Amino acid sequence: xxxxxxxxxxxxxxxxxxxxxxxxxxxxxxxxxxxxxxxxxxxxxxxxxxxxxxxxxxxxxxxxxxxxxxxxxxxxxxxxxxxxxxxxxxxxxxxxxxxxxxxxxxxxxxxxxxxxxxxxxxxxxxxxxxxxxxxxxxxxxxxxxxxxxxxxxxxxxxxxxxxxxxxxxxxxxxxxxxxxxxxxxxxxxxxxxxxxxxxxxxxxxxxxxxxxxxxxxxxxxxxxxxxxxxxxxxxxxxxxxxxxxxxxxxxxxxxxxxxxxxxxxxxxxxxxxxxxxxxxxxxxxxxxxxxxxxxxxxxxxxxxxxxxxxxxxxxxxxxxxxxxxxxxxxxxxxxxxxxxxxxxxxxxxxxxxxxxxxxxxxxxxxxxxxxxxxxxxxxxxxxxxxxxxxxxxxxxxxxxxxxxxxxxxxxxxxxxxxxxxxxxxxxxxxxxx
Numbered sequence: 001x002x003x004x005x006x007x008x009x010x011x012x013x014x015x016x017x018x019x020x021x022x023x024x025x026x027x028x029x030x031x032x033x034x035x036x037x038x039x040x041x042x043x044x045x046x047x048x049x050x051x052x053x054x055x056x057x058x059x060x061x062x063x064x065x066x067x068x069x070x071x072x073x074x075x076x077x078x079x080x081x082x083x084x085x086x087x088x089x090x091x092x093x094x095x096x097x098x099x100x101x102x103x104x105x106x107x108x109x110x111x112x113x114x115x116x117x118x119x120x121x122x123x124x125x126x127x128x129x130x131x132x133x134x135x136x137x138x139x140x141x142x143x144x145x146x147x148x149x150x151x152x153x154x155x156x157x158x159x160x161x162x163x164x165x166x167x168x169x170x171x172x173x174x175x176x177x178x179x180x181x182x183x184x185x186x187x188x189x190x191x192x193x194x195x196x197x198x199x200x201x202x203x204x205x206x207x208x209x210x211x212x213x214x215x216x217x218x219x220x221x222x223x224x225x226x227x228x229x230x231x232x233x234x235x236x237x238x239x240x241x242x243x244x245x246x247x248x249x250x251x252x253x254x255x256x257x258x259x260x261x262x263x264x265x266x267x268x269x270x271x272x273x274x275x276x277x278x279x280x281x282x283x284x285x286x287x288x289x290x291x292x293x294x295x296x297x298x299x300x301x302x303x304x305x306x307x308x309x310x311x312x313x314x315x316x317x318x319x320x321x322x323x324x325x326x327x328x329x330x331x332x333x334x335x336x337x338x339x340x341x342x343x344x345x346x347x348x349x350x351x352x353x354x355x356x357x358x359x360x361x362x363x364x365x366x367x368x369x370x371x372x373x374x375x376x377x378x379x380x381x382x383x384x385x386x387x388x389x390x391x392x393x394x395x396x397x398x399x400x401x402x403x404x405x406x407x408x409x410x411x412x413x414x415x416x417x418x419x420x421x422x423x424x425x426x427x428x429x430x431x432x433x
Contacts, residue, residue: 150174150219153260159251164208164243172260173216173224178336179293180204186215186289188238197233201289210247215240215288218260220296221305223324225256227287227315237317239288255313263324264310264360267389268426269367271306273298275383275433277331280338280348281306281356284325287315292327292350295335298431306429311361323359327352327372331383331431347379354381354398356429357419367427369398370417384432390425394418 153172162168167175167183175183180203187202189212208214218224227239229252241259242250251257263269273279283294298304311321329338329348342349353376357368367387380401387396396418397404405411405418420427 150260153219153222154258156257157251157259159257160244160246160248162249164210164212164214164247164249166249168216168241168249168259172218172222172258174219174295176217176293176295176336176339178340181214182207183216184208184214184240185217185285185293186240186291188213188215188240188289190232190238194230195233196228196230196236196238199232199236199238208241208243208249210243210245212243213238213240213252213288214243214249215285216259217283217285217294218307221307222260222262223283223307223309223314225259225261226251226253228252231287231317237287237290237315239285239315261313263307263314263358264365266363266424267308267360267365267422269306269308269358269365269422269428270303270426271296271298271429271431272303273300273431275331275431276300278334279331279431280329280333280335282327282329282335282339282349282352283307284327286322286325287317291341292352293339295339296326297335303428306356306358308358308360308365308367311359321359321361323357323361323366326356326358328354328356328369328381328385330379330381347376351376351379353379354385355417364393364421364423365427366419366421367396367429368417368419369396369403369429371403371415373415384430386430386432387420387427388430389420389422389427391423392420392427393422394420396420 150169150172152170155171157168157171165182167173169175169183173183176185177183179185181187184207187206187208189200189202190196191198191200193211202212213228216224224239226241227237228242231238240252242252244250271279271281278300279298281296281298282292283296285291285293296304296306306326307324309315309322309324311323315322327338327350329352333348337346338348338352340349342351344351347353350372352372355370355372357366357370359366369385369387381398385398395405395407395409397409401414402412403414403417411418
């Protein structure tokens with residue numbers, strides 16, 4: 001599934017002291033699409049006295065605000081040389097310490113109002129979701145023990161020797177039963193393996209069978225290592241093992257002979273849940289169906305590893321590096337309820353209030369949290385989330401529906417979120433009442 005999003009950007013222009021109008025535009029980008037880099041900054045030179053004006057999203061801002069934004073990581077210079085918000089979105093560009101252009105992209109937002117069907121290509125656009133949601137009081141208190149743990153994450157996978165009907169949990173992956181796909185997080189079937197066009201997404205009951213690509217989840221701290229080099233012809237991502245014509249599972253990525261790999265090791269990223277209820281965190285299955293079907297149960301009072309992909313060895317889309325996107329759900333919702341397509345009736349699944357972005361590039365882990373907007377327009381998390389860590393640049397905290405940054409958390413907003421970087425050591429997403 002793809003969702004069109006607006007890149008909020010800012011222009012730095014030299015303008016006359018007298019009134020002068022420069023028109024700025026919001027540019028539409030499809031998820032995963034990377035614009036051609038253009039590091040130049042547009043300038044307009046006119047006779048007479050000039051001043052330097054900074055314009056963000058059509059509004060003038062002060063040099064002090066620009067300097068503060070660059071210092072705390074909420075503003076960067078984007079690929080085209082413009083100043084841009086550093087929040088991750090469907091086309092998040094991870095900041096760099098040198099403010100140089102980068103081509104990093106996050107997994108696309110999958111917050112749409114309906115799950116993919118077998119009759120449509122996974123590249124079709126979806127409409128903006130409804131703004132309605134259930135109040136927090138409607139949350140079900142259910143067990144989170146719905147994903148069976150995998151083992152053997154370091155075992156070499158015997159390509160072509162295991163039947164597609166057998167989920168390979170002995171080689172690391174964890175089975176997710178609630179999807180109804182035989183443990184797989186998503187199954188895709190292209191009309192042609194040669195050109196990967198007209199890709200169908202299998203629904204519950206269809207499972208992994210000949211002619212499909214079968215995606216899977218890995219234990220906490222690990223991520224899947226398999227995706228084919230040939231991707232969708234119109235921008236679809238495809239991930240997982242290949243079920244060949246003989247009904248046997250084959251590796252699709254020759255760079256790895258195991259099914260699960262770790263993320264970046266330079267920074268240890270974890271989720272620390274200090275509350276009395278579990279929290280379901282659901283990663284986008286990317287490359288793959290791009291649904292939020294990869295589960296992590298942050299158990300009450302426990303700490304769990306959060307995978308932070310290393311851009312140097314993880315999935316690339318047309319040369320663009322990728323990071324990970326997670327959905328953070330209200331406390332007490334099980335992973336079996338949260339980590340699948342939902343509806344506007346409940347504030348979980350693709351209607352969860354919060355997204356987290358995580359990726360390692362340019363010598364640092366870039367960690368963000370931001371509102372799942374516009375899909376979720378009203379529900380908020382009834383707890384606090386704060387990023388704390390060693391060697392951390394900037395501050396970032398969510399509390400009472402506001403994302404706050406700055407030395408004293410004085411810069412707050414309800415949607416755009418905040419970003420920090422951590423060069424080494426550890427970083428925690430701390431959940432607390």
